[in-house]
Amino acid sequence: MSLLSVENLDVFYGDFRAVRGAHLELAAGQTIAIIGANGAGKSTLLNAIVGLSGRKSGSIRFDGRDIGREPTDRIARAGITMVPEGRRLFGSLTVEDNLLVGLAAERPGPWTLEAVYALFPRLGELSKMTAGSLSGGQQQMVSIGRALMTNPRVLLCDEISLGLAPKIIGDIYRCFETITASGVSVVLIEQNVVQACAAADYVYCMLEGHMSLEGRPEDLSQAQITAAYFGTGEALP
């Protein structure tokens, strides 16, 4: 049985239906990726799972329990958290204070301050720095570390490579081997299709609010992905 299961989800911004009949299955220990163009509804889908979106209908089940109406803080305490788009650190707090906020979820587990510093050694050196003064890549490490400090069972990552240099993106993605090895199941949103296919066991492609394609990366052809990504049908060569 899957750990996280989304069925027939609609999410509205006012009268606009940003997500239409989306579905998603995440098994324990699995890493899945959601790809798609800007405005396809990827971020809206993740926000809906953690209860940060507006009006929604459909079913979101976590570990067999319906969490569709739970507030975000209760969902985080149950074990789903998110690395938000744009990092959204607590800019006036130090790196260490940012990480320690995660203790509020009161979920003991393998991810402690020491474990996060072991994963990102650079953060240990910067622990007393104000989060707002760090570089983009360092901020992304803090944002991931802060989420890990809640010891989530499911970690949602919204475009963690956005605006970062390729080398830093590579460094950060390498850390996901350690993260998944600790038992965390991961959902990645990624605009970079190659990166997504390399990191994930299963890939969904979103187009105009619904899933236009899904499958294991090795089963999907370049042409299929291109068609599903841009909505150009099967006509492409």
Added chain:
Amino acid sequence: MIWLETIANGIFLGGLYALIGLGLGFAFGVMRVVNVAQGDFIVAAAFIGLYLAPWVPINPILVIVPVAVIAFLIGIALQRLLINRVLGHDQIPQILLTFGVAIVLRNAMVAGFGANSQSIDVGAMRFLGFNLLGIRLGVLPAVILVIALLLFAALHLWLHRSRLGRLIRATADDYQVVQLQGVSYRRVFAIAMGIAMALSAVAGVLLAMRGSFTPYSGADRLLIAFEVVVIGGLGSFWGMFFGGMLLGITQLVALKLDPASGLMYGHIVFFIILILSPNGLAGAFRRVVLRK
């Protein structure tokens, strides 16, 4: 010498003004909520202090402790029952709501206690004085300044050293993301409003010990609080402290020069600072000293 005394008394008064601003500024800094009812709650706290003071052992000034506890609980109730319901991007509902609370509270106080001028009796301490560098100063104003300083320092330390203080600072930075860490921002907001009300209540009781108050004093108190917060620079902690000092000193020096002026020169200083540095003293400090 007479000027030294005036300035010293201005500093004493300024400490209290800073404390009046702290409650409003803290609530705004954490929640971006402007509590228009703060002035009337300050007066309500003075009434509670008035009735509790005779029952307090050791020294009547200790009445600030039970009044602060009561105000803390009222603050939590106010946030949970009323303000949390109107949170959102639009700040107008919060202002209208607290404005309504202010009107109800003020009229309830007039109905309950009458419109007469009152003062909290602190016994002999009101008339005690001490000599410092050849000038004669009052014990009560000095004690009040020390209490204000201690509260500023205690709040600062608590925010930066405690677990809950860290959550309050994080919530102030981003109340949406903090939920992803398992924090209920509504609960944090309620605690923050409780603290803001407790600080304001202490200020209200101390003000009622130094001078007098009526159920209509709330508007004056709120005006002082606004000026302290804006002079200091919105949300700036120690900026507020020096903002209070500046207002207090200005007011007493001006009264010496022009005894009929009342709070006018304080308001003029407020406008001058607003024009020269819209970000208040903290903004000017960042610009001039830190060159940011």
